[in-house]
Amino acid sequence: QKEVEQNSGPLSVPEGAIASLNCTYSDRGSQSFFWYRQYSGKSPELIMSIYSNGDKEDGRFTAQLNKASQYVSLLIRDSQPSDSATYLCAVNIRPADKLIFGTGTRLQVFP
Amino acid sequence: AAGVIQSPRHLIKEKRETATLKCYPIPRHDTVYWYQQGPGQDPQFLISFYEKMQSDKGSIPDRFSAQQFSDYHSELNMSSLELGDSALYFCASSLVGTSTDTQYFGPGTRLTVL
Numbered sequence: 303q304k305e306v307e308q309n310s311g312p313l314s315v316p317e318g319a320i321a322s323l324n325c326t327y328s329d330r331g332s333q334s335f336f337w338y339r340q341y342s343g344k345s346p347e348l349i350m351s352i353y354s355n356g357d358k359e360d361g362r363f364t365a366q367l368n369k370a371s372q373y374v375s376l377l378i379r380d381s382q383p384s385d386s387a388t389y390l391c392a393v394n395i396r397p398a399d400k401l402i403f404g405t406g407t408r409l410q411v412f413p
Numbered sequence: 414a415a416g417v418i419q420s421p422r423h424l425i426k427e428k429r430e431t432a433t434l435k436c437y438p439i440p441r442h443d444t445v446y447w448y449q450q451g452p453g454q455d456p457q458f459l460i461s462f463y464e465k466m467q468s469d470k471g472s473i474p475d476r477f478s479a480q481q482f483s484d485y486h487s488e489l490n491m492s493s494l495e496l497g498d499s500a501l502y503f504c505a506s507s508l509v510g511t512s513t514d515t516q517y518f519g520p521g522t523r524l525t526v527l
Contacts (some may be wrong), residue, residue: 334514345503345518346456390455394514400446400458400469401505401516 308404321378325391336392337376382409417519425525436490438506445487448506494526
């Protein structure tokens with residue numbers, strides 16, 4: 303079992319809809335949680351970081367963390383075709399520790 | 414804002430050759446990480462350095478070595494290259510001791526081994 307699990311998708315949503323991306327992790331000692339967006343052949347780009355239980359909003363993006371359930375999610379409101387990419391969930395156990403990535407969820411937003 | 418710089422962006426090598434990848438972290442960042450991403454795979458951690466000392470080691474082959482220099486830039490040296498080493502190599506940097514430990518990624522080096 304991978305330490306960080308994501309549904310590989312593709313997740314297809316129409317333009318303007320809400321896209322919901324989910325991630326579970328196995329190590330209860332995990333402290334920091336990140337969502338990166340990666341376009342094909344490009345580097346991971348940080349979308350959101352979250353460290354405590356609850357919701358964190360930044361523009362059209364909302365990250366949700368539930369440590370008891372070992373679950374992290376990312377909601378993208380008003381999805382745009384330019385949001386079409388692979389979304390990587392990443393976790394680390396200690397500050398400045400290596401990131402453990404999920405396999406990524408491919409999101410497709412169609413006009 | 415300044416980002417992580419990696420060079421070269423593309424590199425083509427023959428089997429059994431050597432390659433050196435360079436990474437220049439965001440100014441004032443003191444920690445550098447190297448990741449390898451094969452086709453269709455998620456990034457895999459190779460090695461990290463904090464204040465010029467190796468801080469963690471992942472699934473890095475013995476044929477690979479790395480170091481961080483006094484100006485905080487880092488180099489990944491790869492010898493006896495194999496076809497399976499063809500991948501995207503990302504460097505990331507962070508600043509330890511701040512309220513966050515966010516890693517920012519460079520544009521990557523695409524290594525092709527023929």
